[in-house]
Amino acid sequence: MLANMGFMGLIVQKFGGTSVANAEKIHRAARRAIRAKMDGHQVVLVVSAMGRTTDDLLRLAGEVSSHPPRREMDMLLTTGEQISIALMAMAINEAEHKAISLTGSQLGLVTDSAHTKARIQRINQERLMAELNDGNIVIVAGFQGTDPAGEITTLGRGASDTTAAALASVLGAAICEIYTDVDGIYTADPRIVPGASKMDQISYDEMLEMAGAGAGVMHSRAIEFAKRYDVPIHVRSSLTDTAGTMIMAETPGMEDISVRGVTLKEDLAVVTLTGVPNRAGIASEIFAEIARHHVLIDDISQTIYEDGRIANISFSTTTAYLPEAQLACDAVETKLGIAGVEIDEGASKVSAVGVGMRSHCGVAAALFEALSAAGINIETISTSEIVIGCIVRKEDGHRALQVAHDAFDLGEPSSP
Ligand code: ADP
């Protein structure tokens, strides 16, 4: 009698750190959940750690240890969400409504064993449905789970979004609402580009690419879940009732706009293997080793010199993966006779994203021209069907984002 009851069915609401940063904000979020319950929905709440708790815990770990074991990091970081779920349940109880908080382990959210970047494998619905059936608003701790052996894991920074979208997906929710400190998805990070404009809607694919290219407003795996199960995500402000941005399946009109938004990825490192013997199979051996170390790669480029005998192979990755990337490179360096490994942590990538690129010409040219007119050197270019990305110096990043935004007139209302 529960899931898939249409729009008045189940709804998942997620509140980010700033939206539960103090008692007053917790009460405000609680009121919103109660309102949805009173409107006839079954309500699952996902909450993040309060304010900057996760950052504070990370700092504390850094004061105690230079190399905190990842297992213990997970043990530490999950406490942040445990605080906020308990307080949220208390706030709802205080308003005389039924609520119960559940950690990832109590819920039965099972992940793989990759501590600090685990992936969800399955979600046990039994406990959750029983509590909903009992009339509770169920409050789930974001960003955490347990591996099959019962070890506590976390899903990566910002991944409470993914907990929410995954729950909405498996429960067949009518909608997944993401309450945050901006009132929607903007054409660029409004903290960097003050003239950015809010979109009414964006396709799953565009949001997936924007998130992957640095738009920290949504965790990209959340979008993967939502797309696979076709659950619309409504990103909106926790402070107002105004409509935010719908992340949804592509509609025909969306291709009319060539570029939907621009993003900046700042925590980027470029690793270059120099003097690589250029023979068949070498790239496969290098990247197999990198994959064995679970390093997520952004882009790869290769240049060949000395009449094709030697190559330089570069890849970019987020700085969080650098320790593992370094280990992988050290392992292949002597084994494959590679001359050296250079790591550049001073790179950023500016990207333009839009499904309209499939049918509009000149998008790359416009981006390159804008960067060139601003005197910004492009170090590497990468493209896919709906993204063009340029690696630039970190110090040029903010200016690059601004000029890219201007180049596509994104300050004007842009949604179809
Ligand atoms: P929460 O704690 O609610 O999860 P986040 O800090 O993770 O919030 O995400 C919200 C922030 O994302 C905003 O304050 C904004 O600065 C940033 N952001 C980056 N890119 C965008 C974008 N394209 N549109 C809106 N916000 C963006």
Ligand code: ASP
């Ligand atoms: N508290 C976690 C973080 O800050 C998860 C989240 O907020 O989404 O990364």
Ligand code: MG
């Ligand atoms: Mg977030």
